[in-house]
Amino acid sequence: MNDTAHCIPDGWEAVIGLEIHCQLSTQSKIFSGSSTAYGAPPNAQASAIDLGMPGVLPVLNGEALRMAVMFGLAVDAEIAPVCVFARKHYFYPDLPKGYQISQYELPIVANGHLDITVGDAHKRIGITRAHMEEDAGKSLHEGFVNESGIDLNRAGTPLIEIVSEPELRTPAEAVAYMKKLHQIVVYLGICDGNMQEGSFRCDANVSVRRAGTTAFGTRTETKNVNSFRYVEKAIEYEINRQVEVLESGGSIQQETRLFDPSTGQTRAMRSKEDAHDYRYFPDPDLLPVHCGAQYIEDVRATLPELPVDKRARFERDYGLSTYDATVLTGERPLADFYETMVAEAGGEAKLCANWVITDLLGALNKAGLEITESPVSAAQMAALIQRIGDQTISGKIAKEVFEAMMNGEGDADAVIEAKGLRQITDDSAILAVIDQVIADNPKQLEQYKGGKDRVLGFFVGQVMKATGGKANPDAVNRLLKERLGPPGEA
Amino acid sequence: MHKDSLAALAEGLRSRRFSSRELTEHFLKRIEQYDEALNSYVTVTAERALAQADAADAQIAKGEGGPLTGIPLAHKDLFCTNGVRTACGSKMLDNFIAPYDAHIVELLDAAGMVTLGKVNMDEFAMGSSTETSYYGPTRNPWDTDRVPGGSSGGSVAAVAAGLAPVATATDTGGSIRQPAALTGLTGIKPTYGRVSRYGMVAFASSLDQAGVVAHSAEDAALVLQAMAGFDMRDSTCVERPVDDYAAALGNDIRGLKIGLPSQYFGDGLDPQVRAAVDAAAAELETLGATLTPIELPNTPLSVPTYYVVAPAEASSNLSRFDGVRYGHRCAEPANLEDLYKRSRGEGFGSEVKRRIMVGTYVLSHGYYDAYYLQAQKVRRLIADDFARAFEQVDVILGPTTQGTAFALGEQTDDPVTMYLNDIYTIAANLAGLPAMSIPCGQSAGLPIGLQLIGRHFDEGRLLNVAHAYQQVSDWHAQWPEAYA
Structure with a gap:
């Protein structure tokens, strides 16, 4: 990737922060025993807990916790001695309980960082936090008339949401950061990194401001971009769009946008006015999670x-x-x-x-x-x-x-x-070929003797050709020189 | 047979004086005979009950089984029962049949108990009178113009009228103790975390706890023994051995320190109730206990605190009832929003809606700190009051309610008055403490309840104190005349 700083209009600076959802490669879901394997028939991997049936309760999968801690350690972050699951409320058919179990005030991971390189420049990007949460299901619209299908296989799949500081300044930096994160989670074996299947996806927060100023501009959030190239394009588009709006005297609306890969553009999805009040509060079904020093050291010992x-x-x-x-x-x-x-x-x-x-x-x-x-x-x-x-x-x-x-x-x-490619290293075999080559090429022999030392290369080539390339080139050189003597000596 | 203790029933079964089938048929007949007036059962599972009874008889015939094998019971209709409707007193779940059993249903089935059916309750356990049920109000066997209390009104009415020997119930702010008090029964709400909440439809997760209503502490001890214990499916369930409750019953209470909180004997307490509670305390003193006045200064804050915390959790817990996967769905939804609005609008009754709205409000951006967070802080203060008190005393004693059973319809127009029914019971839920109510007198022919609150996991001691009292009193042996 080239340095794309040039894509930012003169006199402007972009401020970019990424929220990356990374699916953890646990065998079972974060709060139920259902399998997380991809590609099963719809709802074949949805238990009573995943379906949000009455009276059922979540129980934290210890593997998901361990993987989140591994991530935190890999980015030099602090692991919270006590972290808390919170409920995030909104109604949607693929969210069975009417709330998503996530973390809010006390996430498992905070204050990490990642070093990126763009061109020759090195930069340290802060990781504000990473929290554990459950994924939602999927709404299916194809193949239904006047109704939608719901597949809850993915509901309850463990995720960590990794939130960067708004310290990225160019689309290239954003992509470098995202690639670096991707590399780390795959290295750690906590994520399969499959972006097509949504195992690693990105929300990009973008704002612009006049170069040299320090106050943040109004930001937009472009949701669910699932390839490195699209992230770069979406951010690039968004920067230019925002600068154009501002330069023509308009103002930026705080809103959620979607990237359309077919046009390379982003479009508004919902504005701040429609924004949800998620009514976060600590989930009373789950106790606060304590990570003791010994536990953290045990996990550290398993880091690759x-x-x-x-x-x-x-x-x-x-x-x-x-x-x-x-x-x-x-x-x-x-x-x-x-x-x-x-x-x-x-x-x-x-x-x-x-x-x-x-x-x-x-x-x-x-x-x-x-x-x-x-x-x-x-x-x-x-x-x-x-x-x-x-x-x-x-x-x-x-x-x-x-x-x-x-x-x-x-x-x-x-x-x-x-x-039959074995190299010929036997001197007598090579000499036999050399003698033959010399005999077949009297004109070249004359030239060599006349002082044209370049002709040695010709003889080497001929010998190699005659042996089908199998003669040891060092031996050929050495033996030819012996046979021919120094050039120019008749 | 319906007036026998569980121990007597077990003895009758073991000595073949009667079979579990006969015992079950006896209760089914009584349900048929009396329940039309009381409306305590929402679902009677006669066939299933008889099959369970036959299985119990077969076990007993082989000399197997335990102290509860073959004994019938009723489950509050918020414990999920595999294959049997669990409606939770709501139109929302009128068509809901769970494909799993609640943990306690599993345990009591495994103990050989026979499920007669599912009993009525306030909708989603929100209420103190069992008048908010979609299936109509349950009536108090002591006076059918009066409420049995709530939300476990079906449980207490069925047991008080001899339509079940014992019943499961739940208590979020007093829903076991207040109805037990109003119907002359013994009800125990164990420590939060003592009994698994798995499969129990949630009202307020940090307060809900399953328990039992029975005719005596001895009966309650037997059933609680079978319900209590660790369940890895409930993260808030505590992994700790369960005491032998029956063994604790004979313990001497000499030297027991009983605290009487001044806040539980103040304004609003009916003088007759007070007199009965004082007399019971005096009785325990003659048995060797000492009485100490104590202070629980934050008691007045418990009702407002509860009515922030409980609706907040309820508004969240009830989000799952959206008409999408199960439960009530409105006819012909025009779009997704219409589906949500009408399914929930039609499925929930007005008290449930009121609490969802209150809960949504207190969790909203800008109000969370002032209400929810503040309530959590006060909750801590209330718990601290108890912790200090339990440094001085072993058990706290007071009235369960301010008065006796009130008339149907008397409080339905005034939610705040209705909420004050729980003024003495809520604090134990906020602090997660075990508490029980036992009958200690009557006023104008209506039962009066005595409340005992214990230290965390001190159910054994509470049951023992209650049992000691029941050895020297006969309020628990009183029956409403029409059902004796």
């Missing part, structure tokens, strides 16, 4: 290495460049792949990095596959690297072997054998 730490370690331990380390730690499965490969190969960290970044990722990208779907395993990649190292094949032949491996033609040794 975070991307920023992993990257530093890759640079340090594997001698990788910042760029290579950043790419390889971008996703946890990729980092795991790389580390397995290096371990299996018994070193060659830099060579492994080159192969993964250039060849493997390139091929996967072309095939539209994720690293987890790679047809070539880390161990197989390592074996290929070893065949280069022990001079069984050259780096160039290795590319051909790799291609065959990607095509499912077996591991490196099988491909090398099947295709």
Whole structure:
């Protein structure tokens, strides 16, 4: 992504804060035992509790709490020693109880931060809070005439809502922040990160003000944007819209807006006047949740290495460049792949990095596959690297072997054998070819002897061609020079 | 048989003097005979009851079962019963059949009890007279022109008239104790968290507690024993062993320190009620207890506090009744808003609507701090009053109500007067304390109730004090003539 600061009209500054809803990957719902698996037939995963039947009661899922605490620890936040669930009231058919169980005054996570990089600029973005809450169900309108369907499978799925400080200034920063958060929750294994299925979605609060001023302008909230690109576009559109309104003498209404991906525009959904009075109050069905120091330390002990730490370690331990380390730690499965490969190969960290970044990722990208779907395993990649190292094949032949491996033609040794790609390292065999090549090319031999040293390259090429690329290039060079002697010496 | 104690019934069943089927039929016949006038039952589950009775008889025949096996009871119609309508006194739930049992229904079924049916109540337990029920008012067996109290009016009327030996009930601000007082019964509201609320339709979640109404402390102890205990489905249920209530009953009360709060004997208390309560206190003194005057200075704040907290929680709890998934749905809704407005408008009665509106108001933006938050602070002060008092005394004693049963229709036009019915009972709910009411006299042929309030989880002691009193008095053995 490019720096999009240029998209902000001159003389203006944007103030952006994001609220990100992140679905926790628990097996069961936050307050009931129903499964959270995606894609079941409508209402197949809605129990009496999810349906908001009379007399049933919520019981907190300990896994959801643990995951929320993991998140808090990962962003250096404070974990509340006591947090409280509150009821947020509004009527909607996909909200069975007429209220959503959320957290209001005492959220589980507060005062964290995240460091982002846009271009060469580094910036620390504050995370105001993150609270646990239950998701609502879904209203279905397709396939119904004069009525709507309700699917409550999603109702009660655990979420954390992560609220940033209004410290983002450009759409690019907003996207960088969102990507970083996405990377962390996926790394932590607390969210599957699937944006199409709504596991990670964003509400963007945007306002603008004259550059150099400090008071906040009136903000709008663009709801439920579910891709990085749409977030960038929606914010960009909203900034320009607001500046246009203000420059033409109008004023911004505090309102909720929707982003339409087909037009790239946002439109008003409801104004502040229609805003709900949610009537939050502590849920009397749930006791305050106490997180003791020991509990928090126990959770901390289960935290995986975070991307920023992993990257530093890759640079340090594997001698990788910042760029290579950043790419390889971008996703946890990729980092795991790389580390397995290096371990299996018994070193060659830099060579492994080159192969993964250039060849493997390139091929996967072309095939539209994720690293987890790679047809070539880390161990197989390592074996290929070893065949280069022990001079069984050259780096160039290795590319051909790799291609065959990607095509499912077996591991490196099988491909090398099947295709007869084993490098010729036997001097006498190479010399035989060299003698033949020299004999076949008297004109070039004359030129070489006449002092044209560039002709050596020609002979190397001919030898390689004659061996089908299998001759060890170092040996070919060495033996040719021996045979031909220094150029210009007739 | 209907005048026998539960222990006597259990003995009769075990010695085969009668079967559970015969016992059940006896009560079903009495329901048929008397309930048209009383309107205590909303649903009679005769077939189911007889099947349960037969199962109990089979158990007893094998020498199995416990002290409650084969004994009939009635459930207040807010305990969900799998396959049987749970209407909660409301048109809203007139068509509602839960696909699950409340925790206490499960426990009492498992104990072998026989469910005769579901009994009437104020709509969503909001009321002190059982006049707000969609199914019409329940009448007091002592005088059918009078109310039985509420909201557990069906429970007490059925037990007082011998249409069930015992009944479950709930108490949010006095809904077990006030009706027990007005019908000459023994009713106990346990400590908040002692009995699971799972499957009990919620009115005010932080105050609601299930209990029992019976003819004696001994009967109440037996049933409460079977209801109490931890249930992981209710996060507010307390994981703590249950005392042996029956075993506590014989304990000597010599040296017991009883506190009499001056605030419970002030203006508004009927002199006859006061005389009866004083006499009962004196009786306990002769049994060896000591009487100490105490102060619960924040008592006058309990009614206003309750009428902020309870409606606030109720307005939230009743949001789920929206006509979408179950319950009353208006005919031909024009759109979503119309569906909500008319379904709720038609489904709820006026007292429920009043409390939803009050509750919505006190939780609203700009009013929350002044009402809800303030009420929570006062609630803490009221609880602190009790904590201080219990440093001095073991049990607090006073009247349950200011007067005896009032006439039907007498207070329905004046909600505030109606709310004052709970003036002595509400504080125990706000503080989460166990409390009970036992009969201690009569005025003009109407029962008078004595209230006992205990420390948290001190149900055993309360039952023991009540039992000790019932050993030397016979108010609990009095029956309304027409139903004796």
